[in-house]
Amino acid sequence: MGRAPCCVKVGLKKGKWTAKEDELLSKYIQANGEGSWKSLPHNAGLLRCGKSCRQRWINYLRADLKNGNITAEEEQIIVKLHAALGNRWSLIAGQLPGRTDNEIKNYWNSNKEASSSSNFKPMENVTINEVLPLPAITTGNVEKRMDTLSAFEGLNDIKVKDELLQPNTDMSPNKTAAIDESGEFISCRSINASSVGDGADDNLDLEYWEI
DNA sequence: AACACGCTCAACCGCACTCGA
DNA sequence: CTCGAGTGCGGTTGAGCGTGT
Numbered sequence: 001m002g003r004a005p006c007c008v009k010v011g012l013k014k015g016k017w018t019a020k021e022d023e024l025l026s027k028y029i030q031a032n033g034e035g036s037w038k039s040l041p042h043n044a045g046l047l048r049c050g051k052s053c054r055q056r057w058i059n060y061l062r063a064d065l066k067n068g069n070i071t072a073e074e075e076q077i078i079v080k081l082h083a084a085l086g087n088r089w090s091l092i093a094g095q096l097p098g099r100t101d102n103e104i105k106n107y108w109n110s111n112k113e114a115s116s117s118s119n120f121k122p123m124e125n126v127t128i129n130e131v132l133p134l135p136a137i138t139t140g141n142v143e144k145r146m147d148t149l150s151a152f153e154g155l156n157d158i159k160v161k162d163e164l165l166q167p168n169t170d171m172s173p174n175k176t177a178a179i180d181e182s183g184e185f186i187s188c189r190s191i192n193a194s195s196v197g198d199g200a201d202d203n204l205d206l207e208y209w210e211i
Numbered sequence: 212a213a214c215a216c217g218c219t220c221a222a223c224c225g226c227a228c229t230c231g232a
Numbered sequence: 233c234t235c236g237a238g239t240g241c242g243g244t245t246g247a248g249c250g251t252g253t
Contacts, residue, residue: 014223016247038238054239055222090241105242106220 012046017056021046025053026061059100066098070107078104 028044034057036043037050046053059065070078074096089101089108096104116125 016221036238051224051239052222059221087242102221103240109243110219 012049015054017060021048022056022061025057029061030056055102058079059102064098065100070103074099075107075111078108082108 056200
């Protein structure tokens, strides 16, 4: 027996939003600000649940949203960030001003066949030798900072210093990102978890985005 | 013209997390 | 410390639309 749906109250509306509902929601938030989603529908005169209002506002009504298709530049960023972060759409959206997690998720699900195949190659000649902080990623009011591995090319074997193989707080060990000195994402996925912590000479199953 | 099929995307659902009492 | 309400997030669904036959 699961948790009851959020819109279980009798009379709450579901489905497509009307222009009138959008107007009510927009006006209320412009006057009173975001937050208190639970009570917002009642206060704004909407027969919707709070979650529905929040989602509608965040994904479609916010003034700073970008209209139009994902650009080639944005696509590149999405692919790289997805390789680094996996399906963490809100984090990815945080790096693309004007885009929402839902929009990026839909885009990815529609294009993943084209995006996921040929651009990743086995990583060679790389030693991961330093842990660097990523720039802070902000989602909503929450700022998240992640430790990552930094990869440098030009060495013969794939080695990771043992002391660097520590799970960070934001990613599981097999979903660790790597960035180069300039902050570009290079190595982003498929660190074999069984290798983590086994020693400096472990060969890791790494793949990277070829810049 | 009619139907089938595939794609897009808005919206829903439920779990996870946060925070205050 | 525990619990519960509120909120955030990612997965999934399904209506609508375009395209091919």
